[in-house]
Amino acid sequence: MIKRMVKACCALACMTAVSTLAWSASAAPANPAPLPEVHILPVQGNISMLVGAGGNITVQTGADGVLLVDTGLATMSDKVLTAVHSLSDKTIRYIINTHVHADHVGGNEAISKSGRTIAGGNVVGDIGTSASNQATIIAFQTVLDRMSTEVAGSPASPQGAWPTDTYTTPERKIFFNGEGVELIHIPAAHTDGDTIVFFRRSDVISTGDIFVTNGYPIIDLDHGGNIQGVVAGLNRIVEMAIPADEQEGGTLIIPGHGRLCDVADVVFYQEMVIIIRDRIQDMIKKGRTLEQVLAAKPTRDYDPRYGSTSGFWTTDKFVTAVYKSLRAKS
């Protein structure tokens, strides 16, 4: 039964990923299925985790207001806002996007409009109230580039959903609700615009889809993803986190999809990804074709846990993405 639940979770993740990669607003079905519930899980310090709105959402609350990491699917915005307001009656001030996919940025427009940017003085005087009438949306520059660009039949996302504050440096830092918040860019990993977010005082890392617990990592080659970047991102998370006794607890990790974790869970995942990467790299060195690599099933010891033969992100697609990533480099 548990396995079936995991498969179902995986299917859900895959469905959200489908909506992601092709940013398209499909017509509403005649009898839409009821929306799933959004669950709140207290994490530690100022941080809670919202589950069920697409990608996981991290909520930081405090005296200064509310900061969100990601906003879930557009269709879930009302439920997300209800959940956020149950945690805090303060204003939403910041949204940080971990990457461009719709299951993480879909709620940007509706949720940012419910918030306010802290602004005043000359800024408001020069620009008008539009300077402050939505929450600030921070992301790596390429997230804005992709959201604002129409690509081969896929329209740009609505302007109200775009990041309003981008960065291009390896790190961006803000201080909010009594703690330092580090935004760390991981180049060419899940996509080319990934940010992991570290809440220093609460000791929580929000990883985006560089780390998920319900499947193999999705490597979005079309949006600049690469297996080596995923490995670098996982290495960085392991390096940043400090476990408590018995190598568990301490820094807690909110994955892009799946359950709340600590660094020991990330280590198992990191080891799995590196072992599979090494196997495929070895076969490439021996001159194996993609078809030969797929036939060798280099993931078969992990497939019962992370693999899928149906849906958007099958095991074969994962192996293919790893192979292409490594071939492109070599």
Next chain:
Amino acid sequence: MRSIFGSRPAAAAAIALLLGLTLSAAAPAQMDPSGEWGPRFDEDRFERIPGPEIGDYLGLPINDAARLRGDSWDAALLELQENQCRAHGSDYGWRGPSNLSIWKEVDQATQKVIAYHTHLSAYGAEQTIWMDGRPHPPDYARHTWQGFSTGEWDGDTLVITTTHLKENWIRRNGIARSDLATARVHLLKHGNYLTVAVIVYDPVYLTEPFIRTSDFVYAPQQQMAPWPCEAVDEVDRPAGVVPHHLPGTNTFLNEFPANYGIPTQATRGGAETMYPEYMLKMKTMTVLPRPVKKAATP
């Protein structure tokens, strides 16, 4: 002579009260596992103390995926800082080798047992077994080495159900148990002995439930030392290097069948290797030649 209870009716009432108290004190249906327990290694000594041989999957109801995990496993993995202080999962921790302490937590007002707590000397692992009927957490909650456990009595046996386990191992040679597994533990006390029967259900790596028992003996004089663990740099490796054997390259796998004269096929494990009739089948299998021992040099 005057009764110490004063009048006869008062004495009768006092006796009735004492009898009642005595009877009610003797009435509990369940044993109490609380106390200090020392481990016994009469079975599986070599697996539990020095550790299992590489490639020994005998008697494990594992699938092909588990075999490849085991074949790929390199003991050097335990040198990595992030793995040095890793505790055993609660389904394996009883194997230790570990001393065991069990104590109960009681609601002061009702004197009902809310929980049993266990402490194992290995890694100082502590497990809470909730006895108050609380539900298990949702699937998006954290997993831990000890997992989330609830207990209920089946006659005189304490039956513990554990979910939310982190990945761990079934045998300490790389045979993995997944984080989707659940465990059911039966605690049986007989005289001064405690038998812990662990049944692991793993939809990822097991084809059948895996059952294993460990024994403890009452040890009221036991004092356990703490288990401080500090991860250090044991080997200088670049970050992100994970020691492992590529498929088909682990030459150590043949050592176990050759050294012990066991057919290689049998050492690969699988559900049928758990059952006695498998011994008949083994007689038809080829055994690797034992390695020639080098003569000692004078």
